[in-house]
Amino acid sequence: MARPAHPGGLLSAPSSHRSTGARAWLEAILRDRKATAGALLLAFFAAVAVTGPLLVGDARALVAVPLQPPSMAHWLGTTGQGQDVLAQTVVGTRVSLLVGFSVGVVVVFVGSLVGVAAGYFGGRVDGLLSLLFNVFLVIPGLPLAIVMAAYLPSGTLTVAAVLVFTGWAWNARVVRAQTLALRRRDFVAAAVVSGESSLRIITREILPNMTSLLVAQVIGSSVYAIGALVGLEFLGLGDVSAITWGTNLYWASNDSALLTGAWWTYVPTGLCVAFVGFGLVMLNSGFDEITNPRLQMERAWRAHLQAAGQPASRSTPVVGHG
């Protein structure tokens, strides 16, 4: 899947983000239908991750005859070992989401560090760091992750570390582009002239003006992380004794659920992965419409035309910069 690319698309006026707090973000989410739907979907899964394991009992317990289709006693049937699929799916939510989001955050942290350094310092530093992330971008991530995870002692932490190693380059590239754009702005130049240290300029002037971009990056990276995590665990490279979405699929495939037609052992897990991913994408595109002045103008323009009884125009109004 091609990751949505919008380098520089989230650039907004420097002053508007200074006062942004959690409250403003919440209001922004509630203003947009897509973002609200995504947030609700994610809130549901977060609630399942936190409280679910307390409600469904022991997911490892062998409760019934193996490979039973859904019934009143076991709403989603039983696995090839006779465990309850619903309980396994619910319990798996916690670790999968925790690892997925943590990897998403760390990936953006590492990527931003490299990207800001490359964009801010320029010259040789930029040349070297850009070369590094371009090489990482072009080397296929999953095969590399598989090789690394196989060499390291198996476990959830290993998989997380490997995913960070193979996933940071995209963020570095996006953040570098954004830093280059900000670097040319007057307020950065003013900070440089007034003799502030590079560290202070980066942390106080540049990074705060990228907040919305970084949030979007965390969301995008979490989508990547959850998908890749499930893939690696499906191959048996995680901790196969833990209960996560990926290991659920691993066991479903190992117990030949595919050949016996036991769809209920893998369909619920896949739906969970997809709904979380879909919720994140919705939230992200909602943010994009909130923070991207071009899309904002377009919507206002359309509303204006419709109010005036004119057909909506195809052309996009040009937003002045400066």
Next chain:
Amino acid sequence: MRFVLRRLGFYLLAAWAALTLNFLLPRLMPGDPATALFARFRGQLRPEAMQALREAFGLTSQPLVAQYFTYLRHVLRGDLGVSVAYFPSPVSSIIGTGLVWTLFVAGTAVIVSFAVGTLLGVAAAWWRHGWIDTLLPPVFALLGAFPYFWLAMVALYAFGFQLGWFPLGHAYGDDVTPGLNAAFLADVLRHAALPIGTIVLATLGGWMLSMRNTMVAVLGSDYVNLARAKGLPPSRVVLRYAARNALLPSVTGFGMALGFVLGGSLLTEIIFSYPGEGYLLVQAVHGQDYPLMQGIFLIITIAVLGANWLVDIAYLWLDPRTREVS
């Protein structure tokens, strides 16, 4: 020309980085193939054999630099070491059998997905707020959120297991003779339909959305308005004027998406027991066959780098500006 050579230099550098990573992994990480093989034979090997095994895998007591040059020399000769699971077959011969199938499935899937997705993006931008523009993106966004291999599981269950439209696995049936005959080729297509179809379905949305968004911007630009004002037929304005320029960001993304799709298609192959690299990879993982895993990683990397270079050449042809600079 300079552009093409510079890119070639970059890909050679990336290939060297992958090679070096491949060399360092077994030497820095805790696991190693000799120990894995030793454990596999559970006491049938005497401890003295361990040293010989380590040497067979290139883990000698020479200084690291000397080992490195030996390793590079071997790889350049096409020698990727010996497999653990199929000991003592060389990795290169095992990989060779699956490579054609993987490149066929992943390559076809990427090209079909790119072509169809891009055309849908053009259509969505042209008939804005029409049904293609409003209905398809959320559907594809949802489909794109599923792991490829999970979509493959569902497709296998629905179209293979329940409906029986497509075979349940493998690249071709027992009843056809491999070769350039119609029956064999038709059978290959029938077996590849589900693996290719699921990857296309999962990746279509990305291409469509990126093309649509660029097209929307390009359609609002002055030169397109001028072309329209001149009274050129809409098809010419859309395809020759707007789409050609809007295609450029997608082409740039194409190279990067290749590695991603190839990785995902490896997992898809496992579901369909398709005899490509993915199938070998899962066997390598289960059998702790490190040399085979690394060989697959290396071959796939080189395939992706080569394809990226071809994409760069295509970019040069699409965007005259890059030609003027060089």
